[in-house]
Amino acid sequence: MTLGGTAPVDPGLPLPVLVTGLLREQAGASSATVRLLAPDTPAEESRRLGESLVAEADGLLVLADGTNCSGERSPRPPDERAAPLDEQLRTALAEVDVDRLRALDPRLCAELGVDGRAALQVLPGVVAAGGGTWRGELLYSATPHGVTYHVATWTRQD
Missing domain, CATH: 3.40.830.10 (LigB-like)
Structure with a gap:
């Protein structure tokens, strides 16, 4: 699984990043950009x-x-x-x-x-x-x- 390119996604990343990588791969999109927001x-x-x-x-x-x-x-x-x-x-x-x-x-x-x-x-x-x-x-x-x-x-x- 990747967010785009060839580098694998680090499994220690926040869950939204991992889900985005999985969905990007399943959808066949070439890349995905992730923006994380702090809870506050x-x-x-x-x-x-x-x-x-x-x-x-x-x-x-x-x-x-x-x-x-x-x-x-x-x-x-x-x-x-x-x-x-x-x-x-x-x-x-x-x-x-x-x-x-x-x-x-x-x-x-x-x-x-x-x-x-x-x-x-x-x-x-x-x-x-x-x-x-x-x-x-x-x-x-x-x-x-x-x-x-x-x-x-x-x-x-x-």
Whole structure:
């Protein structure tokens, strides 16, 4: 697996980089560029990055996690605030609801293990810069082993 070229990907890289390399290879793309955001990246900085990415890329893959404290098998102790936050994420991704993504509270996300909050907040910038009408499709949303994962696609319609 590589991100492009011939150098193999170091298995010690962050998980989003490894997933990008795997998907790049499966899609047959010649290369993939990865941008990692720190969990504490401010929402406004994430939005600006999203705006800049529209001009640079033919497509965009945003990797982010849901809560990791949703049950007894979770890596963190269960927290009753996890279900409403995961529902906010699920709805935002299914409905291309950029307002719900902008409203993600950095502190709450940190407390509930949503380390990808900053990556999710790139999406409002993408939609704003991309213009047009967008359609979302939630492909998967579940909580295996106490960690919630959502998979969705967003497509510009015009």
